[in-house]
Amino acid sequence: xxxxxxIGFANYINIFTNNPFFWRSIWNTALFMxxxxxxxxxxGLLLAVVLFNIPQCKRLFQTLNLLPYITTPVxxxxxxxxxxxxxxxxxxxxxxxxxxxxxxxxxxxxxxxARIVVILLIFWRNLGYYLMIYLAGLTGIPxxxxxxxxxxxxxxxxxxxxxxxxxxxxxxxxxxxxxxxxGFQLFDEPYLLFSGGMASNGLQIVxxxxxACLTTVWYFFDTAFHSTxxxxxxxxxxxxxxxxILVFSIFSLKIFTGKEER
Amino acid sequence: MKKVLYLIPIVLFTLIxxxxxxxxxxxxTHSTAEIFSGLVIxxxxxxxxxxxxxxxxxxxxxxxxxxxxxxxxxxxxxxxxALTGFALSKYRFxxxxxxxxxxxxxxxxxxxxxxxxxxxEMKAMALSNTLMPLILVWCSNAFGVFFMTQFIGETVPxxxxxxxxxxxxxxxxxxxxxxxxxxxxxxxxxxxLIFLWSWNNFLLPLVTVYNKELYTIPLGIQALQNTYVVxxxxxxxxxxFAVVPIxxxxxxxxxxxxxxxxxxxxxx
Numbered sequence: 001x002x003x004x005x006x007i008g009f010a011n012y013i014n015i016f017t018n019n020p021f022f023w024r025s026i027w028n029t030a031l032f033m034x035x036x037x038x039x040x041x042x043x044g045l046l047l048a049v050v051l052f053n054i055p056q057c058k059r060l061f062q063t064l065n066l067l068p069y070i071t072t073p074v075x076x077x078x079x080x081x082x083x084x085x086x087x088x089x090x091x092x093x094x095x096x097x098x099x100x101x102x103x104x105x106x107x108x109x110x111x112x113x114a115r116i117v118v119i120l121l122i123f124w125r126n127l128g129y130y131l132m133i134y135l136a137g138l139t140g141i142p143x144x145x146x147x148x149x150x151x152x153x154x155x156x157x158x159x160x161x162x163x164x165x166x167x168x169x170x171x172x173x174x175x176x177x178x179x180x181x182x183g184f185q186l187f188d189e190p191y192l193l194f195s196g197g198m199a200s201n202g203l204q205i206v207x208x209x210x211x212a213c214l215t216t217v218w219y220f221f222d223t224a225f226h227s228t229x230x231x232x233x234x235x236x237x238x239x240x241x242x243x244x245i246l247v248f249s250i251f252s253l254k255i256f257t258g259k260e261e262r
Numbered sequence: 263m264k265k266v267l268y269l270i271p272i273v274l275f276t277l278i279x280x281x282x283x284x285x286x287x288x289x290x291t292h293s294t295a296e297i298f299s300g301l302v303i304x305x306x307x308x309x310x311x312x313x314x315x316x317x318x319x320x321x322x323x324x325x326x327x328x329x330x331x332x333x334x335x336x337x338x339x340x341x342x343x344a345l346t347g348f349a350l351s352k353y354r355f356x357x358x359x360x361x362x363x364x365x366x367x368x369x370x371x372x373x374x375x376x377x378x379x380x381x382x383e384m385k386a387m388a389l390s391n392t393l394m395p396l397i398l399v400w401c402s403n404a405f406g407v408f409f410m411t412q413f414i415g416e417t418v419p420x421x422x423x424x425x426x427x428x429x430x431x432x433x434x435x436x437x438x439x440x441x442x443x444x445x446x447x448x449x450x451x452x453x454x455l456i457f458l459w460s461w462n463n464f465l466l467p468l469v470t471v472y473n474k475e476l477y478t479i480p481l482g483i484q485a486l487q488n489t490y491v492v493x494x495x496x497x498x499x500x501x502x503f504a505v506v507p508i509x510x511x512x513x514x515x516x517x518x519x520x521x522x523x524x525x526x527x528x529x530x
Binding site for chain 1: 265268269271272273275276278279280282283285286289298301370371372373374375377378379381382458461462464465468469479480483484487494497498501504505508509512513516517519520523524
């Protein structure tokens with residue numbers, strides 16, 4: 001290690017004012033979250049309600065849907081790179097075989113498409129988890145409450161909106177906050193997605209095409225340990241990330257508790 | 263009839279969940295030429311050849327390393343969490359509240375913040391490029407301490423501890439004979455979670471382990487991609503070999519796993 005020099009807050013000033021990659025990585029991860037959190041919450045909840053009504057097959061489907069969540073994220077990144085590869089990927093071959101498109105689409109080579117693939121990947125990996133948590137929450141709703149509502153002549157949608165949803169609010173809050181915290185720390189899957197493709201020659205583009213999928217942790221890893229060994233800047237990135245996470249968690253907590261007061 | 267209608271969306275999403283695993287297993291049973299010549303839907307007979315290829319490259323050692331790291335981490339972490347949880351819930355001492363809040367606060371901080379410091383610390387202790395950094399990181403598991411403190415505080419009755427003390431049981435005896443049996447379910451839950459987290463950990467081994475003999479499964483999977491750039495059969499076999507046994511294990515113990523995974527969410 002070279003000699004040390006005290007530079008005050010220079011690294012922090014750097015990342016917050018004139019470092020394009022830091023904000024870009026925060027923006028990318030925020031985009032991923034905007035892309036998947038609302039959808040996965042709605043779908044997870046709906047599937048949980050459906051599965052709750054067929055208790056005979058609950059365990060089986062719960063287990064099968066959780067398989068992606070249990071799998072090593074590294075493996076998921078590679079599996080998706082197999083599926084979405086440009087020249088030999090499964091999806092392109094299927095689409096060509098069924099004459100949907102004349103030529104393969106470069107899913108992982110175009111910024112916007114690559115982002116969608118990452119969103120699909122997170123979605124695929126986590127849906128079973130959301131389903132499981134909501135199922136557990138549904139089990140916690142007292143059965144008398146639903147029965148009383150039925151006796152009083154409430155319709156199914158009424159029960160859903162006036163009993164089920166309010167009861168599940170703390171769980172939704174938990175899921176949103178943990179998704180934001182976990183989402184900002186995304187690294188394994190995109191990192192492997194752009195390194196293990198079928199046409200890959202071992203070369204990896206940091207952050208995917210146009211750095212459209214550069215996550216903050218990836219940028220941190222790349223700065224501190226990979227392309228460069230700027231430990232100071234790396235530390236600043238990680239603290240910057242922490243501050244962003246803190247702001248977003250407090251923000252989402254405020255939104256939810258604000259709703260409750262009404 | 264209505265039930266069947268209910269089943270349709272569930273079955274659809276379950277298929278989507280499972281399909282990629284099917285693809286990988288099918289890839290593992292074909293040679294690369296077969297994979298490239300068409301869609302592989304039925305299992306082939308090239309599985310043993312593919313396995314031979316990855317075993318030449320000593321991929322099985324990753325398994326051994328991962329098992330060592332995960333098992334030791336789990337045992338050590340659960341024990342330390344239980345001990346700390348016992349102290350924080352059943353003893354009165356100065357600054358107890360401060361310690362508890364401090365541990366809670368560290369739970370909120372993302373792991374990457376400490377990483378640079380941790381790597382330098384391991385270097386200073388001459389532990390880098392061993393498996394120790396991957397185990398030691400679980401010794402101070404804030405979530406585990408919080409979880410055990412809550413559980414022991416709620417379930418172990420003070421009277422039982424008091425009467426054991428009157429009967430002449432030592433403090434450590436109280437821990438091993440009373441607290442541990444009482445908190446078995448919580449320990450099982452915590453063990454499940456820590457095993458899963460340490461098994462899947464990627465970033466930390468990536469920056470602390472350089473030696474190929476010490477690679478854990480996630481590093482091994484990554485290395486496999488770079489070693490067999492063109493041999494997709496072997497890459498598929500490696501992935502299947504790394505992923506499928508854990509999934510089978512999960513299916514067998516899914517009841518406990520699901521209990522463990524939901525424990526933190528639904529209670530908190």
